[in-house]
Amino acid sequence: xxxxxxxxxxxxxxxxxxxxxxxxxxxxxxxxxxxxxxxxxxxxxxxxxxxxxxxxxxxxxxxxxxxxxxxxxxxxxxxxxxxxxxxxxxxxxxxxxxxxxxxxxxxxxxxxxxxxxxxxxxxxxxxxxxxxxxxxxxxxxxxxxxxxxxxxxxxxxxxxxxxxxxxxxxxxxxxxxxxxxxxxxxxxxxxxxxxxxxxxxxxxxxxxxxxxxxxxxxxxxxxxxxxxxxxxxxxxxxxxxxxxxxxxxxxxxxxxxxxxxxxxxxxxxxxxxxxxxxxxxxxxxxxxxxxxxxxxxxxxxxxxxxxxxxxxxxxxxxxxxxxxxxxxxxxxxxxxxxxxxxxxxxxxxxxxxxxxxxxxxxxxxxxxxxxxxxxxxxxxxxxxxxxxxxxxxxxxxxxxxxxxxxxxxxxxxxxxxxxxxxxxxxxxxxxxxxxxxxxxxxxxxxxxxxxxxxxxxxxxxxxxxxxxxxxxxxxxxxxxxxxxxxxxxxxxxxxxxxxxxxxxx
Amino acid sequence: xxxxxxxxxxxxxxxxxxxxxxxxxxxxxxxxxxxxxxxxxxxxxxxxxxxxxxxxxxxxxxxxxxxxxxxxxxxxxxxxxxxxxxxxxxxxxxxxxxxxxxxxxxxxxxxxxxxxxxxxxxxxxxxxxxxxxxxxxxxxxxxxx
Numbered sequence: 001x002x003x004x005x006x007x008x009x010x011x012x013x014x015x016x017x018x019x020x021x022x023x024x025x026x027x028x029x030x031x032x033x034x035x036x037x038x039x040x041x042x043x044x045x046x047x048x049x050x051x052x053x054x055x056x057x058x059x060x061x062x063x064x065x066x067x068x069x070x071x072x073x074x075x076x077x078x079x080x081x082x083x084x085x086x087x088x089x090x091x092x093x094x095x096x097x098x099x100x101x102x103x104x105x106x107x108x109x110x111x112x113x114x115x116x117x118x119x120x121x122x123x124x125x126x127x128x129x130x131x132x133x134x135x136x137x138x139x140x141x142x143x144x145x146x147x148x149x150x151x152x153x154x155x156x157x158x159x160x161x162x163x164x165x166x167x168x169x170x171x172x173x174x175x176x177x178x179x180x181x182x183x184x185x186x187x188x189x190x191x192x193x194x195x196x197x198x199x200x201x202x203x204x205x206x207x208x209x210x211x212x213x214x215x216x217x218x219x220x221x222x223x224x225x226x227x228x229x230x231x232x233x234x235x236x237x238x239x240x241x242x243x244x245x246x247x248x249x250x251x252x253x254x255x256x257x258x259x260x261x262x263x264x265x266x267x268x269x270x271x272x273x274x275x276x277x278x279x280x281x282x283x284x285x286x287x288x289x290x291x292x293x294x295x296x297x298x299x300x301x302x303x304x305x306x307x308x309x310x311x312x313x314x315x316x317x318x319x320x321x322x323x324x325x326x327x328x329x330x331x332x333x334x335x336x337x338x339x340x341x342x343x344x345x346x347x348x349x350x351x352x353x354x355x356x357x358x359x360x361x362x363x364x365x366x367x368x369x370x371x372x373x374x375x376x377x378x379x380x381x382x383x384x385x386x387x388x389x390x391x392x393x394x395x396x397x398x399x400x401x402x403x404x405x406x407x408x409x410x411x412x413x414x415x416x417x418x419x420x421x422x423x424x425x426x427x428x429x430x431x432x433x434x435x436x437x438x439x440x441x442x443x444x445x446x447x448x449x450x451x452x453x454x455x456x457x458x459x460x461x462x463x464x465x466x467x468x469x470x471x472x473x474x475x476x477x478x479x480x481x482x483x484x485x486x487x488x489x490x491x492x493x494x495x496x497x498x499x500x501x502x503x504x505x
Numbered sequence: 506x507x508x509x510x511x512x513x514x515x516x517x518x519x520x521x522x523x524x525x526x527x528x529x530x531x532x533x534x535x536x537x538x539x540x541x542x543x544x545x546x547x548x549x550x551x552x553x554x555x556x557x558x559x560x561x562x563x564x565x566x567x568x569x570x571x572x573x574x575x576x577x578x579x580x581x582x583x584x585x586x587x588x589x590x591x592x593x594x595x596x597x598x599x600x601x602x603x604x605x606x607x608x609x610x611x612x613x614x615x616x617x618x619x620x621x622x623x624x625x626x627x628x629x630x631x632x633x634x635x636x637x638x639x640x641x642x643x644x645x646x647x648x649x650x
Contacts, residue, residue: 055639169562176559177521179552180528187545194545195531218585222578225612391613392623395605399627402601403634407641416589423582427520430513430572445548453543461542 008131011358015366020064023056024363027065028370031072035092036080036382037393042073046333047216048397050209050340051404059341060356064363066337067317070330071123071364074273074310075371078115079382082108082302091273091309094281098294098301105297110243114251114299115306116375122259122307123368126314129263131361133315134350137322141347146454147466151475153448156269156325158479160437162486163268163275169490171437174428178441179448181206188446189453201413208336208443210405210418215435216333217401218418219425221394241376247299254284254304262311267318272328276312277305314364321345321357325444329436332443340408511573518560525560529553581612598645602628 014020034045046066053062077092082099095115102111144152157179161171184195185205196202243251261283262276284304285294294301317334319327324346326332338345343353350357375382405418428435459465467473528549535546588604602624609620635641 052634052639055641167563167566169559169566173521173556173559173563176552176556177524180524180549183549189543190539190541190545192535192545194535194549195528222581225577225581226575391609391615394613395608395623395627398608399601399605399631403597403631403641403643406597406643407635407639410642412589412593415592416586419582419585419589422585426578426582427513427517430574431517432514432572433517449548452548457542461538 004132004135007135007354007358008362010354011360011362012365014060014355014359015064015362019058020061020359020363021366023061023065024068024367025370027068028072028367028374031069031074032076032371032374032382033385034069035073035076035078036385037388037390041220042070043216043330043333044220044397045069045073046330046337047212048401048404050213050333050337051408052400053337054340054408059338059343059353060359062341063334063337063343063356063360064367066334067360067364068367068370070334071310071313071367072371072374074123074306074313075116075119075375076382077309078119078302078306079112079375079379082111082115083383091277091313092306093274094277094305095302097281098296098298101295101297102299102302107297107299109241110247110299111302112379113241113376114243114247114255114303116372116379118251118255118258118303118307119310119375120368120372121255122262122311123314123371124365125259126263126266126311127361127364127368130315130318130364133267134318134322134357134361137318138347138350141323144347144471145469146451146458147469147472148475150448150451150455151466151472151479152323152325153444153451155475155479155482156319156327157437157441157444157448158482159269160328160440162482166432166434168486170433174433174435174438175441178438179445181438182442182445183449188450201411205446206442207409207414207417209340209408210414211421211442212333212336212439213401213405214418214421214423215425215428215439216329217397218422219429219435221397222422222426223429224394241379243299250299251303253287254280254300255307257283257287258304258307259311262308263315265308266312266315266327269319269325269327272316272330273309273312276308280304280308317360321349321360322347324349324447326440329434329439332436332439335443513572513574514563516574518564521556522560525553525556577612581608584608594647596644596646598628601631 015024030045030049031042034042046069049066049069053066056062056065074091078095078099081092081095082103085096085100099111099115102108157175158172161175162168180195182205184202186192186203187194193203258276258280261280262273265276265279266272281294281301281304284298284300285291288294288298288300290298313330316327316331319325320331320335324335324344326335335345338356343349343356401418402415405414406412408414425435428438455465456463459468467476532546532550532553535549536544537547537550538544584604584607588600591600605624605627606617606620609615609623610617632643632645636643636645
């Protein structure tokens with residue numbers, strides 16, 4: 001406890017350095033901006049800006065900026081949900097329901113402010129909890145050997161494939177595909193070349209950054225070419241900004257529950273802001289004495305989900321930083337950002353890079369305050385941004401992606417890979433195949449492969465070693481339960497079930 | 506017969522199946538087991554084989570059967586690939602200006618003038634950020650760095 005407090009103090013001393021404050025501010029500003037603008041989500045932005053963070057040079061500054069874009073977008077995403085009924089980013093989908101109804105009733109101000117205040121409280125609660133849970137996770141994971149790592153990677157991938165809300169079969173398909181492409185390049189165990197077809201450019205594997213930028217950045221703008229339409233701002237005024245006593249009373253419990261629920265959901269691989277907000281809305285409706293008000297402008301339907309998505313966005317850093325396991329697509333891209341800076345996330349990160357671990361966590365405290373200031377008094381300014389023509393975003397993303405990709409290695413082939421990956425990203429969107437599990441599997445494939453083979457060597461060729469050690473056996477048992485339950489639900493629902501379309505933005 | 510390929514999911518499944526076969530064969534050749542232990546083909550072969558039943562299940566799902574490809578993004582993909590092909594020969598300036606103008610005019614259906622203004626603005630901004638501030642050596646014109 002005291003140790004954690006000392007470490008937070010150390011982190012804060014790094015987070016308040018002028019350059020790190022600047023990176024956090026730029027990230028919060030960009031995050032709020034992309035959160036507000038529909039069609040440009042945190043995933044696209046973080047992916048496209050990855051090469052720029054390489055140019056930053058300082059790993060801590062780079063990760064602070066990327067992380068603040070992520071949680072900044074969670075703040076900003078509520079604005080368009082409330083005023084336009086268009087979610088600025090995927091995790092704010094649920095806010096549209098009651099937020100927009102409140103705006104129609106002339107209560108846009110309280111809806112916007114409760115979303116920002118809830119986000120602030122939840123983000124802060126989550127970061128405080130993260131400061132204590134993170135080291136505990138890392139200490140526990142230090143004892144992991146190859147069987148545990150293999151089991152953990154399988155667990156993470158199974159969850160990412162099955163609990164995203166889309167078809168679990170399609171999720172598993174993307175995981176398997178990600179494993180195949182993630183293994184292209186030199187095999188680290190035998191030194192043999194795998195699936196390179198003699199192309200020197202991919203001897204070290206398919207480069208992660210152009211791949212992710214193409215899948216999520218270019219793929220997204222290609223998909224957006226189909227979505228035409230202008231956004232119509234609600235004519236009614238935002239009105240008073242602060243909630244009244246009654247609204248505070250209705251929101252306070254929802255914010256508290258949303259914070260705790262979101263934090264727990266974010267810890268689970270495959271969980272994250274979207275699931276956190278959906279679960280919070282369901283919970284609030286069930287607990288409410290007046291559930292019929294939900295959908296008619298219930299402030300708890302805004303406060304709960306908005307708190308949950310922020311808490312989950314922060315806590316999803318725990319599996320990333322302490323286990324080296326990206327829990328969702330956004331943290332998979334952040335994983336790539338760490339690798340660009342030669343920082344290997346995992347249990348040893350606390351020992352090898354305590355500055356980054358504690359600096360990033362402390363910067364979230366600072367970032368939450370910046371975001372409250374940016375979002376609450378300046379909400380009118382953000383609304384004005386919606387007057388920017390949407391068609392400008394496509395060419396802008398395109399140019400940043402192209403220049404950014406080339407800037408990393410001055411390699412023309414990377415620009416080609418960016419375009420091909422963009423085409424694939426578009427195809428996957430159209431086919432309702434989520435690129436998130438693909439990205440996670442692509443990143444985890446080498447870890448899975450090496451740990452599986454090392455585990456088999458440890459067990460003299462017997463795969464049973466994975467289920468003979470207590471931790472790996474427990475993880476495999478939980479994974480099996482998830483698989484069995486998913487298979488049962490899938491078969492029970494029948495093949496005609498409509499699955500939600502993945503939203504990569 | 507070819508109309509089934511108008512459905513994105515059919516195209517995706519066909520491509521993924523081809524990828525799975527290619528990886529499966531290559532993994533088989535790499536070997537599952539060597540004298541020293543598990544071989545480099547073990548995990549990829551398992552993944553490729555598992556894809557077969559998964560793809561069959563996907564084909565049996567009735568999901569958004571009305572979903573079709575849109576010509577605009579498909580044309581954009583071809584244009585982007587052609588752009589990536591000519592870049593090493595022409596440098597960034599001319600192809601990027603042309604692609605932004607074309608994008609704004611035809612894909613976003615705005616005027617040529619708007620396309621030209623946006624292209625100029627984005628190229629100048631990109632040059633300032635990447636070349637001037639970040640000192641990235643970008644080949645802007647043929648034969649120049």
